[in-house]
Amino acid sequence: MSTPLKSSFLLSYLCTLPPALLSREILMADSEALPSLAGDPVAVEALLRAVFGVVVDEAIQKGTSVSQKVCEWKEPEELKQLLDLELRSQGESQEQILERCRAVIRYSVKTGHPRFFNQLFSGLDPHALAGRIITESLNTSQYTYEIAPVFVLMEEEVLRKLRALVGWSSGDGIFCPGGSISNMYAVNLARYQRYPDCKQRGLRTLPPLALFTSKECHYSIQKGAAFLGLGTDSVRVVKADERGKMVPEDLERQIGMAEAEGAVPFLVSATSGTTVLGAFDPLEAIADVCQRHGLWLHVDAAWGGSVLLSQTHRHLLDGIQRADSVAWNPHKLLAAGLQCSALLLQDTSNLLKRCHGSQASYLFQQDKFYDVALDTGDKVVQCGRRVDCLKLWLMWKAQGDQGLERRIDQAFVLARYLVEEMKKREGFELVMEPEFVNVCFWFVPLTLRGKQESPDYHERLSK
Numbered sequence: 471m472s473t474p475l476k477s478s479f480l481l482s483y484l485c486t487l488p489p490a491l492l493s494r495e496i497l498m499a500d501s502e503a504l505p506s507l508a509g510d511p512v513a514v515e516a517l518l519r520a521v522f523g524v525v526v527d528e529a530i531q532k533g534t535s536v537s538q539k540v541c542e543w544k545e546p547e548e549l550k551q552l553l554d555l556e557l558r559s560q561g562e563s564q565e566q567i568l569e570r571c572r573a574v575i576r577y578s579v580k581t582g583h584p585r586f587f588n589q590l591f592s593g594l595d596p597h598a599l600a601g602r603i604i605t606e607s608l609n610t611s612q613y614t615y616e617i618a619p620v621f622v623l624m625e626e627e628v629l630r631k632l633r634a635l636v637g638w639s640s641g642d643g644i645f646c647p648g649g650s651i652s653n654m655y656a657v658n659l660a661r662y663q664r665y666p667d668c669k670q671r672g673l674r675t676l677p678p679l680a681l682f683t684s685k686e687c688h689y690s691i692q693k694g695a696a697f698l699g700l701g702t703d704s705v706r707v708v709k710a711d712e713r714g715k716m717v718p719e720d721l722e723r724q725i726g727m728a729e730a731e732g733a734v735p736f737l738v739s740a741t742s743g744t745t746v747l748g749a750f751d752p753l754e755a756i757a758d759v760c761q762r763h764g765l766w767l768h769v770d771a772a773w774g775g776s777v778l779l780s781q782t783h784r785h786l787l788d789g790i791q792r793a794d795s796v797a798w799n800p801h802k803l804l805a806a807g808l809q810c811s812a813l814l815l816q817d818t819s820n821l822l823k824r825c826h827g828s829q830a831s832y833l834f835q836q837d838k839f840y841d842v843a844l845d846t847g848d849k850v851v852q853c854g855r856r857v858d859c860l861k862l863w864l865m866w867k868a869q870g871d872q873g874l875e876r877r878i879d880q881a882f883v884l885a886r887y888l889v890e891e892m893k894k895r896e897g898f899e900l901v902m903e904p905e906f907v908n909v910c911f912w913f914v915p916l917t918l919r920g921k922q923e924s925p926d927y928h929e930r931l932s933k
């Protein structure tokens with residue numbers, strides 16, 4: 471064993487090492503704990519046990535109890551006072567810190583509460599939460615095998631499983647910080663595949679490009695076009711039918727129009743489970759169009775991807791196996807917890823790494839003592855990357871495919887139940903019969919009932 475090193479010395483010593491040795495030294499060096507923890511280990515343990523107790527009591531037990539509020543709502547000025555947000559030069563006692571933890575939980579929204587209906591995620595899966603707690607406690611980064619050996623292998627396996635559900639026996643992928651970013655990766659990859667020069671030479675090498683998505687798509691497609699320098703004008707908005715599904719004939723028409731205007735079509739982003747209506751675009755027909763025109767097909771299945779787990783409902787995504795890329799957020803319908811979003815690729819040519827890699831020599835040394843293909847960090851535009859696979863993996867281990875399938879099927883059953891109950895009650899107007907778990911409806915107040923014909927009906931109803 472090497473002699474214990476003071477952490478400050480360890481740091482300056484490491485700075486003198488050649489990069490290839492650095493990684494080995496980090497693994498081997500025996501260092502004392504950081505001073506703040508070394509001060510009083512008993513107090514540290516007591517604090518953390520107390521905090522975990524507060525979390526279990528306040529955030530989990532009370533936070534998921536129907537007898538408690540979803541949120542103790544306060545207006546911003548009052549909340550600022552209650553939280554006493556100012557950061558001061560003097561530190562506070564353990565008791566005060568515990569009280570602060572309680573206040574944070576008290577005034578926060580409990581998204582695991584059975585009556586939390588505000589977003590596309592809710593509920594609390596205990597195994598996923600256990601995974602999140604372990605992830606936070608280990609606080610590692612997903613970029614190299616040496617710093618995340620377990621999670622590099624785990625991510626690979628979880629991605630393989632998700633790809634298999636899409637229908638691919640090989641491919642690539644990565645967990646991204648959310649579905650918006652997964653969508654943006656897809657756009658960047660499609661562009662790079664067609665114009666590899668643009669990585670080095672930038673936008674000046676490109677003709678005007680066009681990408682296509684329906685009017686019901688998620689707004690991240692527009693954001694991505696702006697962020698990637700394509701400009702929002704390059705997004706051609708394809709018609710959706712009355713159920714919110716992209717109209718393939720209009721896609722074909724829009725491609726022709728873009729070409730006539732001198733733009734080069736390169737990508738179609740279809741949506742499986744649109745954000746508002748829960749519509750599934752007709753993937754087979756869209757894939758046919760893409761094939762005819764040689765376009766990259768991306769499927770934004772951030773919301774609806776988890777339906778692939780259900781034998782009963784997976785037909786909604788028929789044709790997804792023909793996509794080049796898929797974005798899938800297990801943090802939404804599967805309740806894996808924020809954040810958990812996979813970008814899946816059919817590609818086996820290392821496109822992700824070729825497109826985003828920059829071979830930083832201090833991190834991705836090529837002479838490591840293991841297969842450096844396990845250093846997945848150069849596939850992404852980030853450096854440090856959160857571990858997002860453990861919560862999903864642990865939940866999947868506990869539930870099995872069958873448990874997760876039951877969960878999806880149950881969500882459909884509950885949506886149907888809600889629809890049937892609405893039909894029995896006065897004052898509820900369904901926007902349409904849902905095919906997914908989005909139930910869109912109007913609540914018609916007493917003063918507006920029976921007044922559908924009046925000219926300001928819709929405006930007043932909206933208000």
Ligand SMILES: Cc1ncc(COP(=O)(O)O)c(C=O)c1O
Nearest residue numbers: 648649650688744745770772773
């Ligand atoms: C269809 C769809 N795609 C993408 C996203 C964006 O996902 P994220 O919030 O993880 O960025 C959403 C979010 O609601 C969505 O509904």
